[in-house]
Amino acid sequence: MKRDPQRPEECPGRPEPPPPPPSPLSSSSPPGEAEGAELKLTPPVWIFGYGSLVWRPGFEFTSRKVGFIRGYSRRFWQGDTFHRGSERMPGRVVTLLEDCGACTWGVAYEVRGEQIAASLQYLNMREAVLGGYVTKLVKFHPQDKDTEEPILALVYIATPQNPSYLGPASEEDIAAQIIVSSGCAGHNIEYLLRLADFMRYFCPQAEDKHLFSIEEALISILPCLYYTEESVEETASDPQKSKS
Numbered sequence: 001m002k003r004d005p006q007r008p009e010e011c012p013g014r015p016e017p018p019p020p021p022p023s024p025l026s027s028s029s030p031p032g033e034a035e036g037a038e039l040k041l042t043p044p045v046w047i048f049g050y051g052s053l054v055w056r057p058g059f060e061f062t063s064r065k066v067g068f069i070r071g072y073s074r075r076f077w078q079g080d081t082f083h084r085g086s087e088r089m090p091g092r093v094v095t096l097l098e099d100c101g102a103c104t105w106g107v108a109y110e111v112r113g114e115q116i117a118a119s120l121q122y123l124n125m126r127e128a129v130l131g132g133y134v135t136k137l138v139k140f141h142p143q144d145k146d147t148e149e150p151i152l153a154l155v156y157i158a159t160p161q162n163p164s165y166l167g168p169a170s171e172e173d174i175a176a177q178i179i180v181s182s183g184c185a186g187h188n189i190e191y192l193l194r195l196a197d198f199m200r201y202f203c204p205q206a207e208d209k210h211l212f213s214i215e216e217a218l219i220s221i222l223p224c225l226y227y228t229e230e231s232v233e234e235t236a237s238d239p240q241k242s243k244s
């Protein structure tokens with residue numbers, strides 16, 4: 001039984017109008033990635049989100065685009081003892097695994113002027129200090145690739161060297177951990193479902209076996225989460241059906 005993709009609030013609308021000229025970043029910076037302190041950011045700055053940032057950026061931005069980055073897979077392999085978990089019951093949130101044949105879909109946010117310092121300061125606290133993520137520069141490909149050039153974007157990645165890194169686990173074990181975890185930003189289930197809804201609603205053409213296998217595992221443990229209106233009506237009109 002598939003959940004009806006709910007239009008995740010705060011998620012981007014359809015692609016923005018044609019972008020302003022590509023940022024100096026995309027013309028002057030070398031292709032590929034730069035990491036950490038040596039990042040040279042020139043305005044406008046683009047920030048790529050692939051986890052909670054796709055539905056809760058938490059900072060002001062000028063525009064946003066749905067699209068993908070190449071060479072990474074999204075994995076629920078980062079522990080979180082603040083936003084979606086606690087010291088006693090760490091939650092699981094996403095990070096990126098280098099995977100040369102893969103793509104990860106998300107949202108890139110354009111920040112200009114005062115938005116740049118404000119967003120980077122906010123994300124440094126949320127992602128780096130509280131989350132254990134480091135910054136990299138990657139090439140973002142807007143979904144409307146026919147008319148839009150790739151853009152160099154900042155991304156936050158939790159590497160295996162960070163103390164909260166949990167690494168691989170079966171989708172069933174990840175689902176079981178998500179079910180019992182919550183933190184200051186809310187329940188870990190919300191984190192998973194909002195990301196799954198974002199992918200269904202905005203990137204229906206994209207595959208993400210890892211994400212949807214965890215969601216499927218969640219359905220088998222908590223089917224109540226996935227009643228649709230008609231199934232409730234069906235059960236009400238024919239209680240035997242619910243026993244099948």
Ligand SMILES: N[C@@H](CCC(=O)N[C@@H](CS)C(=O)NCC(=O)O)C(=O)O
Binds near residue numbers: 049054094130185
């Ligand atoms: N860096 C990823 C993942 C970020 C992420 O989900 N970080 C968590 C844990 S530090 C977070 O900010 N959570 C806030 C929330 O769960 O609402 C992204 O670009 O979205």
